[in-house]
Amino acid sequence: MTATTAHSGETATDVAQPMRETFVRVVSSALDTDPGLALLLADISADRFAEVSARHPDRVVNLGSREQLLIGAAGGLALTGMRPVAHTFGSFLVERPFEQLKLDLGHQGTGAVLASTGGSYETPGYGRTHMAPGDVALLDTLPGWTVHVPGHADEAARLLEGALPGDDRVYLRLSERGNTQPHAVGRGLVPVREGSARSRGVVLAVGPMLERVLAATRDLDVTVAYTATVRPFDREGLRRLTAAAGQADILLVEPYLAGTSAHEVAAALHDRRHRQLSLGVSRNAEVRGYGTQADHDRAHGLDTAGVAAAAREFFLV
Numbered sequence: 001m002t003a004t005t006a007h008s009g010e011t012a013t014d015v016a017q018p019m020r021e022t023f024v025r026v027v028s029s030a031l032d033t034d035p036g037l038a039l040l041l042a043d044i045s046a047d048r049f050a051e052v053s054a055r056h057p058d059r060v061v062n063l064g065s066r067e068q069l070l071i072g073a074a075g076g077l078a079l080t081g082m083r084p085v086a087h088t089f090g091s092f093l094v095e096r097p098f099e100q101l102k103l104d105l106g107h108q109g110t111g112a113v114l115a116s117t118g119g120s121y122e123t124p125g126y127g128r129t130h131m132a133p134g135d136v137a138l139l140d141t142l143p144g145w146t147v148h149v150p151g152h153a154d155e156a157a158r159l160l161e162g163a164l165p166g167d168d169r170v171y172l173r174l175s176e177r178g179n180t181q182p183h184a185v186g187r188g189l190v191p192v193r194e195g196s197a198r199s200r201g202v203v204l205a206v207g208p209m210l211e212r213v214l215a216a217t218r219d220l221d222v223t224v225a226y227t228a229t230v231r232p233f234d235r236e237g238l239r240r241l242t243a244a245a246g247q248a249d250i251l252l253v254e255p256y257l258a259g260t261s262a263h264e265v266a267a268a269l270h271d272r273r274h275r276q277l278s279l280g281v282s283r284n285a286e287v288r289g290y291g292t293q294a295d296h297d298r299a300h301g302l303d304t305a306g307v308a309a310a311a312r313e314f315f316l317v
Contacts, residue, residue, distance in 0.1 A: 018153035019174045020045065023115055026160045027085055028052040031059060037164065038077050042070045042088040044117065071097040074112040075104030083113070083164065089123075090116035090132035090173065094139060106142050111167040115160070115174060119208075120256050120281050121296045122176040128288075133281035136230065137260045139171055147231035149173045149207035149255065154182035155228050175255065177293070178208040185228045189237035194244075195223040200315040201249030201275075202241050206230060206261075209253045209302070216308035220315055222251075230254075230261055235268035248274035251314055253307060257281050258300075277314045279307060 024045065030037050031052050039049065041062040046053075053060035063069050067088065074084035086093065093116045094101065105112055120133035139145050146168060150156040156174060163170040184190045189204065193214065199221045205213035210226050217224060223245050227234065242248040250265050258280030265276050279301060287299045297303040301310060 019150070019156050019176070019178070020048070020117055022153040022157045023087070023160060023172075023174060024048045026157055026164075030161075030164050031056050034083070034164070035059075036082050038082050038084050040070050040073055040077075040084055040086045042067050042086075042092060044088040044092075065092075067092040068097045068100050071100035071112075072104045074114075075100070075108055075110050078105070078110035078112055078167075079108065083111070083167065085113045085115065085164070087115045087117070089118040089130050090135045091118065091130055094135040094171070095132055098138060101139070102142060105169055106144065111169050113160070113163050113170045113172065115172040117174045117176075119173070119175050119177075121287075122293060124290050124292060124296060127290060128286075133257045135256065136171075136173065136254075137257045140231065140260065144169055145231055146170045146229070147173070148185075148229050150175070150185065150228045151179040151207040151210050151226070152182035153178070155185045158185055159228065173207070173256075175208045179211045183210070183226050183228070187229050187232060187234060189225045189227050189234045189241060191223060191241065192226050193224040195221045196246070197244075198246040199223055200245075201247045201251065202238070202245055203251045203253065203311065204238070204265075206252075206254045208255050209307075212302075212304045212307060213253050215304045217311050220311060221246075222311075222315060230264075233261060233264035233268070235264065238265065238268045239272075242269060242272065242274070248272045249315065250274060250276040251311055252276065252278045252280075253302075254278070254280040255302070258283055275314075277310065279310055 038059045046062045070086050074086045077084040093114055118130055121131045123130045136147055148159040202223045203217055204225050207228055225241055254260055259278040262278045282300050
């Protein structure tokens with residue numbers, strides 16, 4: 001299903017239901033086959049898990065709007081040897097219970113799968129409380145996290161299926177909008193469109209940003225690469241891509257706080273002269289109007305027109 005945004009005739013895939021429904025399907029199936037798996041909810045999506053909850057009432061627990069308890073309970077279950085999965089909006093899964101993430105999971109050395117919904121501003125009608133553009137940057141202050149940002153429901157399924165059997169700490173950032181086609185997922189950067197040997201550099205698109213990046217840079221001689229896993233960051237892959245390009249300049253386009261992975265790019269290219277520009281949700285101003293997703297895209301320069309203007313100014317100087 002596609003939805004037309006309110007600007008420039010731009011289209012974006014509406015994958016809110018598919019991504020979340022994919023999460024429900026994969027976790028429900030796993031609960032039926034893995035007695036060590038437990039699902040913790042904070043009201044959000046509880047109705048979608050009603051059937052599997054009836055089958056496994058001891059392993060599907062809705063804690064209500066108690067997000068600190070959500071993470072604390074996940075840490076406790078992990079200490080017993082179970083594999084907890086916790087789910088709610090990103091602002092309530094990462095920002096509100098950050099101390100519990102730091103202590104009950106990180107400090108105790110326990111693992112869990114955290115699956116968020118809502119993205120940076122995908123439910124603008126709920127206001128700032130439900131917006132979490134800083135979730136990945138906040139998790140980046142803690143060691144040992146794998147962070148997946150899928151751009152398609154099929155990618156979300158593969159990443160989730162790979163995470164459930166483990167015992168590590170995984171954050172899966174589900175999105176309402178994404179790309180019309182899935183791409184290879186894992187820990188590496190995937191070249192999607194290669195520039196010439198004299199290309200201007202590399203554009204790295206994260207998750208749901210890929211197709212608007214491709215549209216925004218279609219007239220530029222650049223290599224476009226994609227990733228749905230931002231932690232650990234594929235530093236070696238970026239080095240290979242820049243070595244093949246004419247220049248090592250990097251445009252990083254992320255669906256959350258601008259510059260979240262800028263330090264990873266700098267570390268990857270520490271011995272190469274390069275320039276880099278980060279596009280994402282602005283760090284300089286908070287958009288206080290409710291508006292629509294398209295309004296927020298436009299305000300942060302993350303619509304196709306905004307990305308195109310920034311790319312031209314960066315690469316054609």
